[in-house]
Amino acid sequence: MMQKMAMPKKIENDRTYIEAGLNALIRMKQPGESHRDVFTKVMGREPESQSELNTFSNRLKIYRGNPGLDFIGKFASAYPELRNMTVGQLLGIDE
Numbered sequence: 001m002m003q004k005m006a007m008p009k010k011i012e013n014d015r016t017y018i019e020a021g022l023n024a025l026i027r028m029k030q031p032g033e034s035h036r037d038v039f040t041k042v043m044g045r046e047p048e049s050q051s052e053l054n055t056f057s058n059r060l061k062i063y064r065g066n067p068g069l070d071f072i073g074k075f076a077s078a079y080p081e082l083r084n085m086t087v088g089q090l091l092g093i094d095e
Contacts, residue, residue: 018066020092025067026060028079035060042078 029038035057039047047053059065072090076082082090 017091017093019062021067021072021090022060022062022065023092024082024085024090025072025075028075028082042074 033041036047036053038060039053039056043056047056059067059071072082088094
């Protein structure tokens with residue numbers, strides 16, 4: 001009988017691509033656009049609470065965030081200019 005092995009914990013030692021991706025998302029924000037405005041544009045609704053808005057804002061902070069593809073996809077739906085980027089451009093990989 002095989003023993004079940006736990007999934008190894010994800011360790012983030014190199015945040016290079018995370019930071020580049022977050023910077024790309026942050027650059028989509030228009031001058032004068034608040035975090036609430038961005039939330040509404042990306043999520044398609046108003047935040048249900050200040051806590052939900054804070055969680056969203058924290059996901060965009062370089063030192064805290066690590067967005068998943070679902071989050072990046074919502075940004076790409078809301079900001080057409082993000083759709084025109086290659087994965088390399090999104091992650092800051094020079095060709």
